[in-house]
Amino acid sequence: xxxxxxxxxxxxxxxxxxxxxxxxxxxxxxxxxxxxxxxxxxxxxxxxxxxxxxxxxxxxxxxxxxxxxxxxxxxxxxxxxxxxxxxxxxxxxxxxxxxxxxxxxxxxxxxxxxxxxxxxxxxxxxxxxxxxxxxxxxxxxxxxxxxxxxxxxxxxxxxxxxxxxxxxxxxxxxxxxxxxxxxxxxxxxxxxxxxxxxxxxxxxxxxxxxxxxxxxxxxxxxxxxxxxxxxxxxxxxxxxxxxxxxxxxxxxxxxxxxxxxxxxxxx
Amino acid sequence: xxxxxxxxxxxxxxxxxxxxxxxxxxxxxxxxxxxxxxxxxxxxxxxxxxxxxxxxxxxxxxxxxxxxxxxxxxxxxxxxxxxxxxxxxxxxxxxxxxxxxxxxxxxxxxxxxxxxxxxxxxxxxxxxxxxxxxxxxxxxxxxxxxxxxxxxxxxxxxxxxxxxxxxxxxxxxxxxxxxxxxxxxxxxxxxxxxxxxxxxxxxxxxxxxxxxxxxxxxxxxxxxxxxxxxxxxxxxxxxxxxx
Numbered sequence: 001x002x003x004x005x006x007x008x009x010x011x012x013x014x015x016x017x018x019x020x021x022x023x024x025x026x027x028x029x030x031x032x033x034x035x036x037x038x039x040x041x042x043x044x045x046x047x048x049x050x051x052x053x054x055x056x057x058x059x060x061x062x063x064x065x066x067x068x069x070x071x072x073x074x075x076x077x078x079x080x081x082x083x084x085x086x087x088x089x090x091x092x093x094x095x096x097x098x099x100x101x102x103x104x105x106x107x108x109x110x111x112x113x114x115x116x117x118x119x120x121x122x123x124x125x126x127x128x129x130x131x132x133x134x135x136x137x138x139x140x141x142x143x144x145x146x147x148x149x150x151x152x153x154x155x156x157x158x159x160x161x162x163x164x165x166x167x168x169x170x171x172x173x174x175x176x177x178x179x180x181x182x183x184x185x186x187x188x189x190x191x192x193x194x195x196x197x198x199x200x201x202x203x204x205x206x207x208x209x210x211x212x213x214x215x216x217x218x219x220x221x222x223x224x225x226x227x228x229x230x231x232x233x234x235x236x237x238x239x240x241x242x243x244x245x246x247x248x249x250x251x252x253x254x255x256x257x258x259x260x261x262x263x264x265x266x267x
Numbered sequence: 268x269x270x271x272x273x274x275x276x277x278x279x280x281x282x283x284x285x286x287x288x289x290x291x292x293x294x295x296x297x298x299x300x301x302x303x304x305x306x307x308x309x310x311x312x313x314x315x316x317x318x319x320x321x322x323x324x325x326x327x328x329x330x331x332x333x334x335x336x337x338x339x340x341x342x343x344x345x346x347x348x349x350x351x352x353x354x355x356x357x358x359x360x361x362x363x364x365x366x367x368x369x370x371x372x373x374x375x376x377x378x379x380x381x382x383x384x385x386x387x388x389x390x391x392x393x394x395x396x397x398x399x400x401x402x403x404x405x406x407x408x409x410x411x412x413x414x415x416x417x418x419x420x421x422x423x424x425x426x427x428x429x430x431x432x433x434x435x436x437x438x439x440x441x442x443x444x445x446x447x448x449x450x451x452x453x454x455x456x457x458x459x460x461x462x463x464x465x466x467x468x469x470x471x472x473x474x475x476x477x478x479x480x481x482x483x484x485x486x487x488x489x490x491x492x493x494x495x496x497x498x499x500x501x502x503x504x505x506x507x508x509x510x
Binding site: 006008009011012013015016019020023024086087090092097098099100101102254257258259260263 | 353
């Protein structure tokens with residue numbers, strides 16, 4: 001029987017990035033430093049504002065929870081996009097794709113690596129949030145994992161789109177590895193509910209899967225309520241996004257091969 | 268079946284530029300094909316078409332009698348490639364880079380195979396060294412180790428001896444010949460080192476502005492063009508485009 005996924009090859013992609021991390025303190029710094037600084041900075045600002053304006057912990061907790069969730073999204077998206085960029089920078093794409101690895105095995109390897117990155121960053125943030133702000137993220141319920149999976153799916157869609165832009169426009173587009181996810185930030189209801197947005201932008205936010213997940217997170221923290229229909233909507237939208245971004249990536253990859261861009265993309 | 272590679276009317280057009288035009292040739296097991304031509308003749312593009320890194324505009328490639336388009340993974344595992352123009356990731360050690368590719372090619376007894384090849388290509392002492400600290404010659408030898416890691420049946424080499432000291436050029440050529448004799452592999456290489464190419468290749472493909480202007484056994488080409496060396500042949504064929 002024809003093997004669809006070759007685990008050894010996927011492991012090879014993951015290994016390539018682990019080896020890179022092993023020798024690169026700056027990459028570890030990027031992975032650990034920003035989530036820590038983000039959380040401490042915004043956590044203390046939130047605690048300060050909360051003391052001034054509110055008496056309960058909801059405000060602070062929803063902000064800290066949002067920060068942790070947003071970091072999961074960012075790290076997972078970057079795991080994919082920056083992982084691909086690492087191969088562009090090292091001009092390694094030709095050697096990878098003259099090997100028998102299939103494109104989807106390569107993507108699967110990057111996805112595994114992106115989960116690792118998101119897990120490391122979120123674990124660190126959850127620990128700091130617990131120690132410094134007494135925010136016990138894990139006590140909000142195991143259902144939160146369902147929200148995390150939803151965020152990961154959305155992050156991979158953005159990551160795939162970023163990779164497609166890199167294939168379309170070359171290294172010129174590398175800034176998108178950091179910028180594209182931020183484009184969705186105002187419409188993802190990360191730090192405020194969708195209803196705060198002006199009417200036309202609310203409609204736009206309703207098309208962003210992450211907005212339902214962040215709204216659900218707030219509902220859980222505020223009222224302990226689980227909005228199943230929001231989660232379902234988010235997952236359905238995620239499927240559309242993922243299907244679309246996979247299609248765009250497949251098209252971009254084929255076009256890059258037709259135009260002879262793969263050997264030149266890192267130049 | 269002794270025929271291992273066959274191209275049929277392989278053409279490539281980039282925009283309005285015709286880079287390769289109806290390239291057809293066949294290779295048998297044990298052949299060493301040297302592709303020669305001036306810069307921009309389409310040598311590297313031809314290698315990329317044969318490795319599925321660039322898609323052809325038209326034409327077909329067959330390996331071991333099978334259509335490359337339909338049996339990609341199964342065929343790619345039997346091909347090796349090294350290029351002077353490509354590097355392996357600088358932030359990984361020599362050994363780590365080889366381990367990553369060893370997994371891609373599902374190499375059995377990987378550690379043993381890595382040691383064996385590092386010894387053969389005189390790089391064992393660099394095993395734990397980050398690739399960024401290798402000289403250009405060492406990097407090329409590492410590329411060659413990577414190309415031979417999975418015991419390929421056909422190896423494509425783009426300027427494999429460029430940047431190497433003369434003693435290594437001789438040594439690498441000897442290794443290539445021994446691989447052909449002992450394992451009956453096929454080698455396709457581009458090179459500007461005509462003297463070395465003449466010593467190891469049994470077949471030559473002459474590319475001029477994307478067109479094949481000569482292909483065949485070295486001795487047959489010498490006869491047909493009435494020359495005595497590859498260098499003489501090169502200047503006779505490409506005189507107009509060479510300095």
